[in-house]
């Protein structure tokens with residue numbers, strides 16, 4: 463327990479909470495920029511089982527934000543290198559690799575049995591598939607995204623607004639989207655915090671609220687978002 467001494471000291475965690483984290487299963491979709499802090503902090507915190515989902519290989523243009531990888535790993539599989547790095551940080555946790563493209567027809571199998579899903583992808587199509595899959599399976603989802611100096615995060619479950627409730631994806635974004643590594647780090651770290659709060663059953667999770675971060679003005683703003691009765695993702699539950 464020495465490894466977790468500083469977090470076990472927290473009233474919200476303690477030895478009991480640490481055991482809960484150890485028993486927890488989290489699926490992280492995407493092993494890129496947001497996933498770098500997400501995976502690192504969940505691994506450090508002792509989340510017992512982490513599934514990494516990504517079919518991509520490391521490219522040089524990833525390196526400004528995907529700090530799990532270095533120059534020597536360009537061309538290698540992201541999930542393989544990520545597993546290696548994370549096991550070096552904490553050999554007591556279990557890491558599963560899924561090197562498949564996430565689609566409508568495999569999402570259920572991949573997220574089945576998990577306590578939380580964290581979405582760390584950079585495209586609208588996959589986000590909406592993950593959003594629908596988590597609502598259908600009734601698994602809490604932590605979403606986050608970055609555009610330049612701006613980032614957002616939101617927690618989703620059946621009783622609250624989802625990405626489709628707010629018509630996410632209706633605006634066409636620039637591809638590839640611009641991203642400053644440090645901003646990606648802020649948002650990914652926030653996703654890890656929300657995930658740990660959900661696992662521990664703590665209050666104050668960002669359900670029904672979107673947290674916006676503007677790095678240029680150095681400000682955070684939380685906006686309440688309502689469930690939309692016309693939402694197609696919610697209507698299929």
Ligand SMILES: [Zn+2]
Pocket residue numbers: 623624625626627628689690693694695696
């Ligand atoms: Zn919805």
